[in-house]
Amino acid sequence: MESQETTERIVLGIDPGTNLLGYGIVKVNGRKNELLSIGVLRLGKITDAGKKLHEIYRRIAGLIDGFSCTEVAIEAPFFGKNVQSMLKLGRAQGVAIAAAISKDLPVYEYVPRKIKQSICGNGNASKEQVLSMLQSEFKFETQPETLDASDGLAAALCHIYQFSPRAFGQTKGKGKSGWESFVKDNPDRIR
Secondary structure, eight states: OOOTTTSOEEEEEEEOOSSEEEEEEEEEETTEEEEEEEEEEEOTTOOOHHHHHHHHHHHHHHHHHHHTOOEEEEEOOOOOSOHHHHHHHHHHHHHHHHHHHHTTOOEEEEOHHHHHHHHHSOTTOOHHHHHHHHHHHHTOOSOOSSHHHHHHHHHHHHHHHHTOTTTTTOOSSSSOOSHHHHHHHOGGGOO
């Protein structure tokens, strides 16, 4: 059995939404992360709720097939005061999860604070700070069309960091681990 460090993985990250659903797709090969795609599904023109959910399902399934994704990371809904918004968001998330499950893919859910902590080292980071770190990681200059897209990409990268023991310079056996080792092992990722 190959270790997860040498096995190629393709992670689809999703920031669920009913009008804009952000996504990022990252190919992981060992310690190398390659951005394959980043974007949004624009659903605002679809007025029928059932048709909107069907479109989310269809397009997430299409992304999974089109990029041969091996796993899905999705941002958990943020619990706000507007119950109706939460219900709509939960439906969008559920349909995206169902699309992944229908393809026999594992699905991992991360709360927004965990994603920000993984990307920026600060669970209270702004969306702009997350975008800046993603631009540094993947070396893309052009801004994504919305921050929903970068949020989807952040979910994918958070998942990669969670399931890549060496992502933060952690070592097996004796030796240093954590940020000190990460900085030593990844000078090109620190600015």
